[in-house]
Amino acid sequence: xxxxxxxxxxxxxxxxxxxxxxxxxxxxxxxxxxxxxxxxxxxxxxxxxxxxxxxxxxxxxxxxxxxxxxxxxxxxxxxxxxxxxxxxxxxxxxxxxxxxxxxxxxxxxxxxxxxxxxxxxxxxxxxxxxxxxxxxxxxxxxxxxxxxxxxxxxxxxxxxxxxxxxxxxxxxxxxxxxxxxxxxxxxxxxxxxxxxxxxxxxxxxxxxxxxxxxxxxxxxxxxxxxxxxxxxxxxxxxxxxxxxxxxxxxxxxxxxxxxxxxxxxxxxxxxxxxxxxxxxxxxxxxxxxxxxxxxxxxxxxxxxxxxxxxxxxxxxxxxxxxxxxxxxxxxxxxxxxxxxxxxxxxxxxxxxxxxxxxxxxxxxxxxxxxxxxxxxxxxxxxxxxxxxxxxxxxxxxxxxxxxxxxxxxxxxxxxxxxxxxxxxxxxxxxxxxxxxxxxxxxxxxxxxxxxxxxxxxxxxxxxxxxxxxxxxxxxxxxxxxxxxxxxxxxxxxxxxxxxxxxxxxxxxxxxxxxxxxxxxxxxxxxxxxxxxxxxxxxxxxxxxxxxxxxxxxxxxxxxxxxxxxxxxxxxxxxxxxxxxxxxxxxxxxxxxxxxxxxxxxxxxxxxxxxxxxxxxxxxxxxxxxxxxxxxxxxxxxxxxxxxxxxxxxxxxxxxxxxxxxxxxxxxxxxxxxxxxxxxxxxxxxxxxxxxxxxxxxxxxxxxxxxxxxxxxxxxxxxxxxxxxxxxxxxxxx
Numbered sequence: 001x002x003x004x005x006x007x008x009x010x011x012x013x014x015x016x017x018x019x020x021x022x023x024x025x026x027x028x029x030x031x032x033x034x035x036x037x038x039x040x041x042x043x044x045x046x047x048x049x050x051x052x053x054x055x056x057x058x059x060x061x062x063x064x065x066x067x068x069x070x071x072x073x074x075x076x077x078x079x080x081x082x083x084x085x086x087x088x089x090x091x092x093x094x095x096x097x098x099x100x101x102x103x104x105x106x107x108x109x110x111x112x113x114x115x116x117x118x119x120x121x122x123x124x125x126x127x128x129x130x131x132x133x134x135x136x137x138x139x140x141x142x143x144x145x146x147x148x149x150x151x152x153x154x155x156x157x158x159x160x161x162x163x164x165x166x167x168x169x170x171x172x173x174x175x176x177x178x179x180x181x182x183x184x185x186x187x188x189x190x191x192x193x194x195x196x197x198x199x200x201x202x203x204x205x206x207x208x209x210x211x212x213x214x215x216x217x218x219x220x221x222x223x224x225x226x227x228x229x230x231x232x233x234x235x236x237x238x239x240x241x242x243x244x245x246x247x248x249x250x251x252x253x254x255x256x257x258x259x260x261x262x263x264x265x266x267x268x269x270x271x272x273x274x275x276x277x278x279x280x281x282x283x284x285x286x287x288x289x290x291x292x293x294x295x296x297x298x299x300x301x302x303x304x305x306x307x308x309x310x311x312x313x314x315x316x317x318x319x320x321x322x323x324x325x326x327x328x329x330x331x332x333x334x335x336x337x338x339x340x341x342x343x344x345x346x347x348x349x350x351x352x353x354x355x356x357x358x359x360x361x362x363x364x365x366x367x368x369x370x371x372x373x374x375x376x377x378x379x380x381x382x383x384x385x386x387x388x389x390x391x392x393x394x395x396x397x398x399x400x401x402x403x404x405x406x407x408x409x410x411x412x413x414x415x416x417x418x419x420x421x422x423x424x425x426x427x428x429x430x431x432x433x434x435x436x437x438x439x440x441x442x443x444x445x446x447x448x449x450x451x452x453x454x455x456x457x458x459x460x461x462x463x464x465x466x467x468x469x470x471x472x473x474x475x476x477x478x479x480x481x482x483x484x485x486x487x488x489x490x491x492x493x494x495x496x497x498x499x500x501x502x503x504x505x506x507x508x509x510x511x512x513x514x515x516x517x518x519x520x521x522x523x524x525x526x527x528x529x530x531x532x533x534x535x536x537x538x539x540x541x542x543x544x545x546x547x548x549x550x551x552x553x554x555x556x557x558x559x560x561x562x563x564x565x566x567x568x569x570x571x572x573x574x575x576x577x578x579x580x581x582x583x584x585x586x587x588x589x590x591x592x593x594x595x596x597x598x599x600x601x602x603x604x605x606x607x608x609x610x611x612x613x614x615x616x617x618x619x620x621x622x623x624x625x626x627x628x629x630x631x632x633x634x635x636x637x638x639x640x641x642x643x644x645x646x647x648x649x650x651x652x653x654x655x656x657x658x659x660x661x662x663x664x665x666x667x668x669x670x671x672x673x674x675x676x677x678x679x680x681x682x683x684x685x686x687x688x689x690x691x692x693x694x695x696x697x698x699x700x701x702x703x704x705x706x707x708x709x710x711x712x713x714x715x716x717x718x719x720x721x722x723x724x725x726x727x728x729x730x731x732x733x
Contacts, residue, residue, distance in 0.1 A: 060324035061332075065258060066250030068316045068325060069333050070382030071200050071309025072108075073258050076340045077207035077359050077375060080348065082446025083302030085355045086295070093352070094279040095288025096299065097345040100306040101280055103489075104337055107457060111486055112313045113329050116460060117322050119467050125317030127189030127456070130463035131182070137471050138169040140179045169470045182466075184520050187402075189459035190393060191515035193315065195452045195508035197390030198428060200309075201383035202435040203445045205231050207359070208379035211372045214360040225440040229433045235383060236429035239391075239420050242411025243384060250381050257378040260371060262336045265343025268362050273346035300496035301450045306341065308453045309382075311460065315389075390428060395419045401526045402519050404710035435507065444504035450497040451505040452512070458490045518706065525703025528696075529684065532731040537568030540611055546577050547613065554615065556675040558637070559584035562682070564591055572682035575729045586615045586672035588640065593622045600624045606640060608647040615668065617644060636719070637677050641669060680725045687730040 065073075079100070085092070121129040121136070134140055165173075172178050206228045212219045243250075269276055278284075289296045313325050347362035348354060354361040363371050397403035409420045439445055465483045468474040497505055538546075546552060563570040569589060577583055589611070600622045607620040619640055648662050648669075685707075686700045 057324050060320055061328040063251055064320055064328040065254040068312045070385040073333055074204055074378050074382045075306055075308050078203050079305045080355050083299055088352050090349045093345050093349050095284045098279045098284040099303050100341050103307050107307050108310050112310050113326050116314045120317055126315035127459055128186050131186035140172045166470050187519050188516040191512040192452050192456045194390050194515055195512045197386040198431045199449045200386040201232055202432050204379035204382045208376040211360045225436050229436050232432050239425050253377045253381050257374050258332055258336045262339035265339040268343035269346045272350045276342045276346045297496055300493055301500050304450050304454050304493045311456050391419050391421055394424050402523050404522055404706045439504050447500035447504040448507040452508045454493040454497050458494055461486045521699050521702040524699045536571035537565050538574050539568055553582045554585045555582045557584045558672040558677045559587045560590045560679045562590050572727050572729050576727050588617045588619045590619045595622050595624050606643040608644045678725050679719050679723055683726045683728050684731050687732050
């Protein structure tokens with residue numbers, strides 16, 4: 001993985017500040033990457049807040065309705081139906097509403113909208129952004145600091161002599177086990193969002209379509225499940241076309257839902273139970289648990305769904321800004337949910353046995369079908385938001401080497417975040433449809449959803465507490481207050497949903513755990529390759545010594561040698577020269593750089609420099625997410641050689657050259673090109689020796705299995721097969 005953006009000079013805010021190199025050898029340095037820093041687009045640059053007008057902020061807040069809050073604001077569709085209520089009374093419903101109100105207030109308003117949203121990592125949010133933020137201040141990478149010190153420029157090194165480290169920070173730096181556990185927890189939190197991308201479409205669409213049963217007795221549960229599955233299949237099959245053509249409808253649909261449901265809620269409050277807001281008093285919560293005991297505790301597995309999607313406020317921070325998200329949540333989403341749940345509860349107090357269909361039953365007949373259409377549309381939009389977020393997470397993970405390489409296609413030339421992965425798309429589709437058809441009961445899916453929601457919240461609380469202690473240096477009293485309130489509250493929720501593991505709760509946990517193991521194993525393997533690369537890298541001086549050996553011949557031809565080492569050359573080069581006893585007369589060490597811009601300007605796409613040895617050059621090929629790398633092989637070679645000739649003629653290194661020497665070098669290049677072109681890339685594997693511990697043996701063997709079955713790292717440059725050469729090498733673990 002790559003954290004190169006922290007070592008590069010910082011560009012303007014109007015430019016993208018992330019550079020990722022794509023290659024098969026290993027990562028280019030030892031820094032821990034910021035996964036979420038790849039989620040930036042033109043509307044989401046961190047410091048834009050200060051320059052935006054109030055109107056622009058309001059417009060941005062409006063746009064968040066269709067992207068950020070889809071899962072949260074559609075939760076009334078399935079919260080009450082997910083609760084295993086048995087002969088509930090008025091006091092039970094008042095207690096449940098009080099729990100939901102204070103959950104929305106404490107977790108939604110206080111934790112996410114007021115505290116977590118400020119813990120951004122260079123404008124990016126989410127559980128992994130918290131981990132990245134910690135990595136930039138203390139050395140908590142999963143490799144020891146000695147292994148990567150030669151190639152590291154983490155910001156924490158700049159603070160090392162000026163800031164006194166906390167005891168907790170020192171503990172994590174000294175314990176490799178603690179660092180690995182922390183990384184796995186952060187990855188697990190991110191993978192829970194992938195599980196969310198499976199469950200949100202299933203439960204949202206199924207709950208919305210269930211409205212057909214309320215009006216037509218002939219519509220069976222199986223038919224609703226089948227229709228929901230068809231809707232999801234169509235939705236997933238349309239993913240390859242992108243969402244640009246219909247995305248302008250997302251915010252209006254969600255705005256219609258956000259405004260219509262509280263109006264129905266107010267109507268229900270007036271007609272059924274006007275004094276519902278007395279339940280805001282916390283004493284109703286205590287009486288609820290006093291009366292119901294264990295049964296009340298188990299009901300928390302359903303009430304926690306009222307806050308589902310709140311993590312998006314933090315995770316999607318990179319797409320918008322703090323102010324716009326806060327405005328949208330505090331002035332539209334939060335009041336809408338409070339009024340909608342109040343209306344539902346008021347209706348259920350008068351109709352206590354209608355809880356299995358707690359949403360559609362409280363809709364007045366006169367507006368039933370308009371609300372049904374809006375609800376179904378909102379469920380589809382919420383599903384699309386989570387599917388797109390899952391694609392984005394996978395794409396970011398692949399680019400930053402946290403996930404085995406899969407095909408990622410950009411479906412828009414103007415929006416970096418709009419991506420599509422065929423393999424991931426079909427896996428999600430199969431899992432979503434399977435969840436509906438196998439666990440079609442809303443309660444079972446609700447149990448599964450509760451596991452995701454509660455664990456993500458708990459992981460965020462733990463990481464945010466570490467940020468408070470290690471980075472913010474928050475007074476211990478405030479840290480203890482925050483941790484005790486939210487850890488206890490969310491811990492109780494987790495304990496309740498864990499009892500539902502056998503009733504569907506195992507689904508997201510299993511999926512998330514599998515994804516987390518894959519990501520951790522892949523990252524660990526790449527980091528171990530990094531360790532070897534940094535330790536055994538070849539300097540230009542060493543290359544000169546190898547070439548000065550009389551036994552090494554400079555054979556005719558032009559060679560593109562692919563590498564990603566930034567302050568040296570890949571050790572595969574030494575392996576190649578020692579065994580082949582030769583190097584091409586013109587060798588261009590080529591690095592591919594992925595830039596987070598739409599298209600790279602033609603004059604910036606190929607950067608050439610001389611490396612001080614005859615016939616040896618360095619080349620960096622930069623490309624944006626909308627650039628096509630499917631060039632014909634000859635065209636690619638011509639572009640690079642033409643750029644090299646222009647470089648030689650321009651003497652851009654600032655050195656004085658004899659024009660005759662320059663012309664000779666150009667002729668030398670042309671002769672090599674005509675003699676033949678070869679593209680060389682490394683294909684490395686680990687040799688696990690007897691001295692390796694059990695952890696390395698398991699993780700590296702797992703990495704090799706994934707590495708052997710994933711896509712090639714080298715983009716399709718249209719290089720003819722007969723010009724490709726792979727050099728195998730064993731890295732000693």
